[in-house]
Amino acid sequence: MTGNPLTTINEQLLKSIGVGIAILRWSDLTVYYHNAAFADWFGDPRKPGALSEAIEAIRESASTALRETGRFTGEVEVKPRRRTLVISVSLHLAEVEGEKMIVAECQNITRMRELEQMIDSYSKMVERNTRQLEREKERVEKLLLNLMPRKVYEEFKTFGVVTPQLYRNVSVLMLDFVGFTDFTEQNDPTVTLGELNDIFTAFDRISEQFGVERIKTIGDAYMAVAGMPDETPDHASAVANCAVRFLRFLERRNQSHRFKWEARIGIGSGAAVGSVVGVQKYVYDVFGPAVNMAARLEVFAHPMKIVAPVEMKYDLIDGFQVEEIGAYDIKGLGSMELINVEGNLSLARSF
CATH class of the missing domain: 3.30.70.1230 (Nucleotide cyclase, GGDEF domain)
Known part of the structure; x- marks a missing residue:
């Protein structure tokens, strides 16, 4: 698979748009395929225990959803190189040569979440300042109504x-x-x-x-x-x-x-x-x-x-x-x- 030029181009394209791909066997979660972006976030699947923490974080909810609907969408936090990343994970079941496989599509949404937190923090600050301004306005109005x-x-x-x-x-x-x-x-x-x-x-x-x-x-x-x-x-x-x-x-x-x-x-x-x-x-x-x-x-x-x-x-x-x-x-x-x-x-x- 690695010798195919088209496959190499596809992997580079997926990495450039920030998408990690992996294919796992349903029965024992053995990884059959992964691209570089997936390995950057979750570790090299060929190394023992590389995926254990990420899998344990979503195993129960993902397993239930895949059995019932064949799909699962969620988020997981990973810490490659000491930095915490938020990864959006989308899983769906597929059948390859009569065997159930899990196709995992992952995307780094850390920046998006950081921006959302910044926006939420800014919104709360604006709301707090607005309430304070309203209180000041009421106080000034009350004061002026005492004067006229x-x-x-x-x-x-x-x-x-x-x-x-x-x-x-x-x-x-x-x-x-x-x-x-x-x-x-x-x-x-x-x-x-x-x-x-x-x-x-x-x-x-x-x-x-x-x-x-x-x-x-x-x-x-x-x-x-x-x-x-x-x-x-x-x-x-x-x-x-x-x-x-x-x-x-x-x-x-x-x-x-x-x-x-x-x-x-x-x-x-x-x-x-x-x-x-x-x-x-x-x-x-x-x-x-x-x-x-x-x-x-x-x-x-x-x-x-x-x-x-x-x-x-x-x-x-x-x-x-x-x-x-x-x-x-x-x-x-x-x-x-x-x-x-x-x-x-x-x-x-x-x-």
Whole structure:
């Protein structure tokens, strides 16, 4: 067989395309023929034990498949010259002169498997980085939603800027704690921060119930607005409900907590402008007559009281207890008739 030039050419061709060929007797696995590529991977079959490890690796599964279907396809690892190779093995039964033979076709797929592992590793890395980017995106989105209303955030995300908007009918709530400066001087900063965090978190939940948007906190000051960026017909009642429930919350909290908190609240109605301020450090801010009014009136409120302009009386009288407290000279606003606002009895019982 080796003296045939055509056979030599065929062997060289098979070796050049990376295919190993062998013919084995079914009964005892004696190798009748093999090419050079087969010997390079599995060892010279003429040497005792050369094929034993490779045969043992696939003997059971190959024997079963050949008996049942006459074919077997699998993979086996070999270590010629200390390098591990992955060889794809395809076996099928043939009959030669009445004797069963196994024709083995083998191909070195080591590089393919290495590439598959590299692709799989790269895919996992991309997937891991994608998940990390998604988490970062969610974290940034959550942070921005804490700085601005969702509608404003959507505009900012889409266009990169926020167009200043004038809202002609809004109501603003301004809250400030009594004795906050003394409290900070007498207690550890972590205590102060923990108390404010607990209280403001509760305020945020109350505001959300009434569609009121918390705009910002500055130290112990808490500012919220109703009627923007989405118009709200009952914006006055919304902020008044929040104000009453803020004080109810503090009253109940004071009954069970070591530190007692009292607050003053001013509410005002009118026009306001809302927009994102800043280029590198973004903050959504609201300013205008309604904001100025709420800030000015908060100063005139007694502890645990809510003060509003008398013009809001007719928006609140059906749902709240309203008491006129007279005229006051308000800085920048002139003389104004003011009212105290309290929750009605049914509200007090339901809270």
